[in-house]
Amino acid sequence: MPVPGGTMAPPHGDAWLRSPVGLGRAVAVLLGVVVVVGLFSIWAGVKVYDVTGTIVTGEAGEAVQRDAVHADSVMAEVGVVQVASLVATVVVYLVWFHRVRINAEVFDPFGHEMGRAWTGWGWFVPVVNLWFPRRIMLNTWDASRPAGTRTSHGLVNAWWVMWTITLFVGRAGFESYRKAETATELYVAVGDVLFADVTGVVAAVLAILVVLRLTRMQNEKALRGPVPPGEPVPAAVRDHR
Numbered sequence: 001m002p003v004p005g006g007t008m009a010p011p012h013g014d015a016w017l018r019s020p021v022g023l024g025r026a027v028a029v030l031l032g033v034v035v036v037v038g039l040f041s042i043w044a045g046v047k048v049y050d051v052t053g054t055i056v057t058g059e060a061g062e063a064v065q066r067d068a069v070h071a072d073s074v075m076a077e078v079g080v081v082q083v084a085s086l087v088a089t090v091v092v093y094l095v096w097f098h099r100v101r102i103n104a105e106v107f108d109p110f111g112h113e114m115g116r117a118w119t120g121w122g123w124f125v126p127v128v129n130l131w132f133p134r135r136i137m138l139n140t141w142d143a144s145r146p147a148g149t150r151t152s153h154g155l156v157n158a159w160w161v162m163w164t165i166t167l168f169v170g171r172a173g174f175e176s177y178r179k180a181e182t183a184t185e186l187y188v189a190v191g192d193v194l195f196a197d198v199t200g201v202v203a204a205v206l207a208i209l210v211v212l213r214l215t216r217m218q219n220e221k222a223l224r225g226p227v228p229p230g231e232p233v234p235a236a237v238r239d240h241r
Helices: 021-056 062-107 132-144 154-179 183-224
Strands: none
Touching: 021 062, 021 183, 062 132, 062 183, 132 154, 132 183, 154 183
């Protein structure tokens, strides 16, 4: 939209630079917690998988029953911790995601296909959550890269593939686990849950790399100035640490 003076108004409204460093570090730490809890979940899942496999082969007895109850109890407890860590991470991640998107609008006001609101809603609205967050991330990534360079999308794409796999396999696995009535059904369901936990850990590790890389790119670009050398910087960079 043209404004007086012949310039174009930012299509997404005013944008201002703020350092993403603190939020980026917080997200990375929380994702690290998710990885650790995920590893514990894999360990608990292996215990359930092993004892269920023993039952499927026909073994029984008090010792097997005791091991089954204990393994199931451990898996349930780890599941509660896993959900709590994921919720905390999601909240801080979304704040960081919104912040880096606004920063990216300062670097490139016209390089974004979706409105700011989709940095949050895009993760929760069915169907669009399969591509909106990735597209927003790629637009933000491209706007944040050093001027005159091309930065590969390989890391972002790898993270998104693993996240999508985790999303589908996790839902199917936990639904099967909830509905399992026989030892064989439980055995198969636990295998699916284990696969989801493994892909979830990989996705979280890749997410840490994405967060740290994008945070660093934005911080370095902001310190250099979002416009060519010699031009005035249109927005102050606050809270750089």
